[in-house]
Amino acid sequence: MTAMPFTSFMPFLHVATALVLAPLLPSIITRVKAIFAGRRGAPLLQPYYDIAKLLRKSAVYGDTTTWLFRMGPTVGLAAVLTALLLVPFGGSPAVLAFRGDIIVFAYVLALARAATIVAALDTGSSFEGMGASRESAFSAIMEPALILGLVAVMRKAGGGSLSTFLHPHRVETAAATTTLVIGALFVVYLAENARIPVDDPATHLELTMVHEVMVLDHSGPDLAFIHYAAALKLWVLGALIVGLAVPQPAASPWAAYALALAGIAGVAAVTGIVESTMARLRMAAVPSLLFAGSALAGVALILGLR
Amino acid sequence: MIDQRFLVDTAAGLLVLSSLAMLATSRIATGIRLVAIQGLLLGAIAFLDGHEGVTMRSIALGGGTVLLKSALFPWLLSRAQHEARVQQEPDPFVSYPFSLAGGVTALGVAVWLSDRVTLTPDIDALVVAVGLFTTFAGLLLLVTRRIALGQVLGYIVLENGIATFGLAVAEQQPLLVELGVLLDVFVAVFVMGIAIVHINHEFDHIEVDQLSALRD
Numbered sequence: 089m090t091a092m093p094f095t096s097f098m099p100f101l102h103v104a105t106a107l108v109l110a111p112l113l114p115s116i117i118t119r120v121k122a123i124f125a126g127r128r129g130a131p132l133l134q135p136y137y138d139i140a141k142l143l144r145k146s147a148v149y150g151d152t153t154t155w156l157f158r159m160g161p162t163v164g165l166a167a168v169l170t171a172l173l174l175v176p177f178g179g180s181p182a183v184l185a186f187r188g189d190i191i192v193f194a195y196v197l198a199l200a201r202a203a204t205i206v207a208a209l210d211t212g213s214s215f216e217g218m219g220a221s222r223e224s225a226f227s228a229i230m231e232p233a234l235i236l237g238l239v240a241v242m243r244k245a246g247g248g249s250l251s252t253f254l255h256p257h258r259v260e261t262a263a264a265t266t267t268l269v270i271g272a273l274f275v276v277y278l279a280e281n282a283r284i285p286v287d288d289p290a291t292h293l294e295l296t297m298v299h300e301v302m303v304l305d306h307s308g309p310d311l312a313f314i315h316y317a318a319a320l321k322l323w324v325l326g327a328l329i330v331g332l333a334v335p336q337p338a339a340s341p342w343a344a345y346a347l348a349l350a351g352i353a354g355v356a357a358v359t360g361i362v363e364s365t366m367a368r369l370r371m372a373a374v375p376s377l378l379f380a381g382s383a384l385a386g387v388a389l390i391l392g393l394r
Numbered sequence: 395m396i397d398q399r400f401l402v403d404t405a406a407g408l409l410v411l412s413s414l415a416m417l418a419t420s421r422i423a424t425g426i427r428l429v430a431i432q433g434l435l436l437g438a439i440a441f442l443d444g445h446e447g448v449t450m451r452s453i454a455l456g457g458g459t460v461l462l463k464s465a466l467f468p469w470l471l472s473r474a475q476h477e478a479r480v481q482q483e484p485d486p487f488v489s490y491p492f493s494l495a496g497g498v499t500a501l502g503v504a505v506w507l508s509d510r511v512t513l514t515p516d517i518d519a520l521v522v523a524v525g526l527f528t529t530f531a532g533l534l535l536l537v538t539r540r541i542a543l544g545q546v547l548g549y550i551v552l553e554n555g556i557a558t559f560g561l562a563v564a565e566q567q568p569l570l571v572e573l574g575v576l577l578d579v580f581v582a583v584f585v586m587g588i589a590i591v592h593i594n595h596e597f598d599h600i601e602v603d604q605l606s607a608l609r610d
Contacts, residue, residue, distance in 0.1 A: 386498040
């Protein structure tokens with residue numbers, strides 16, 4: 089990290105902003121969906137109310153559950169917080185940046201998922217087991233899209249860390265690769281955050297739920313942690329897309345910062361539009377979509393290797 | 395002319411995506427639409443890839459390609475599809491995710507090959523690679539699809555690949571030869587369209603692998 093045109097507290101400002109503003113993202117998505125459906129929608133601050141309410145309650149644990157179940161939400165939140173530390177934002181590097189941090193990034197997200205899956209299996213409920221099975225299958229197919237996509241950008245832009253290669257002034261020369269990777273990462277974004285067309289966050293039929301069914305047995309502060317971690321995950325993966333897609337003027341760090349914030353809200357709004365205009369895919373068709381995402385990333389990598 | 399090269403590369407990249415989409419889709423109507431898009435992209439490459447800028451030759455070639463491949467072929471194929479009343483490929487020999495994986499592998503091989511082929515510096519290696527890849531993708535479609543219409547689509551993709559390759563490599567093919575090739579392809583697709591309609595009349599389906607069983 090040599091001299092870069094921003095003040096050194098910007099990375100920490102990003103983490104603080106994300107911690108405060110992240111619950112707004114699911115709120116933006118539901119608001120966009122409400123507008124499409126002709127409804128007024130819940131207040132934008134609703135996720136904050138929900139989290140505050142859940143934190144005041146006490147958690148209920150089933151007799152069959154063990155420490156694995158209690159650990160799940162905490163590990164999940166901690167893992168997503170770690171991922172947040174690795175993501176650069178608005179032209180400034182991440183709090184933690186080192187060679188090969190994309191591997192840590194991918195595995196930290198996988199750890200969050202694994203914690204949720206283990207907690208779901210620990211309940212012994214057959215529905216949660218089904219959700220866990222689907223989630224692990226989908227994530228296995230989705231992971232190549234994330235890794236291949238990031239490697240493609242890394243290869244084109246040089247630099248071994250998320251913070252060095254998500255600088256658009258370097259990526260500009262590789263428009264094709266960048267566009268393909270943005271497409272692949274958006275598929276990852278939809279899948280990781282359990283949005284339509286991969287999963288429907290609003291469904292309440294256990295047979296068709298993927299992510300939601302796994303958190304059915306959590307309550308109180310545990311559920312608050314899960315909601316908060318989900319919002320932060322939207323932020324983290326959104327920041328990745330924004331880092332590639334939104335031009336960041338080097339002149340003023342504040343302008344870059346504002347643009348990136350607008351970009352992250354924009355990604356959420358696009359998700360809302362996708363959710364409003366698309367039906368959820370059949371369960372058997374989801375792997376094809378995820379596979380197409382991986383194929384996009386593969387094409388980006390191959391074209392980037394030339 | 396960096397802008398021109400950029401446009402050609404963009405069109406070539408979109409050609410790759412449309413071929414991959416062809417490999418991943420089961421719907422005949424989507425396939426026909428994608429073939430029409432490929433015709434437009436190929437026309438754009440033919441129009442822009444002229445090494446001396448816009449000439450009568452590039453206009454004739456680009457215009458002919460667009461007219462034939464993105465207007466006439468889709469119309470012929472839609473008619474055949476309407477006559478045969480097929481919506482989608484029932485079940486191909488290779489499943490869609492696998493043919494998509496095959497497509498990505500083919501892209502890798504094509505890029506590798508285009509590096510090995512010794513080329514003069516004014517030939518765009520990306521377009522060569524895309525041409526090779528589109529040919530492979532067409533071949534893959536041709537051998538994995540079960541119904542005749544899907545195979546015709548594969549044939550057109552294959553032909554698009556050869557045309558792309560030709561555009562990149564042979565800068566001074568006589569115009570007459572190129573137009574002759576276009577005419578050949580037109581006749582082929584025309585005949586295949588008619589054949590599909592006739593097969594359908596005769597057998598009530600266009601599943602090719604069932605045609606090999608003899609019956610009296």
